[in-house]
């Protein structure tokens with residue numbers, strides 16, 4: 001999977017002369033590191049890992065809501 005094109009899922013072929021993986025279908029060329037970053041980005045957009053990030057964000061928001069709420073309550077007393 002890691003060697004498939006993140007854009008079109010085509011086969012990526014390593015070109016040693018340019019040190020890039022080149023997609024055989026759409027011509028996208030990336031270094032191995034770039035390909036990994038690209039895949040992470042694609043996965044995040046699709047939500048596999050993005051879910052965890054969103055959950056962490058909403059937890060933080062809940063906490064902030066609770067925090068500002070309890071602060072307000074204290075001010076009222």
Ligand SMILES: [Zn+2]
Nearest residue numbers: 005008023026
């Ligand atoms: Zn491609």
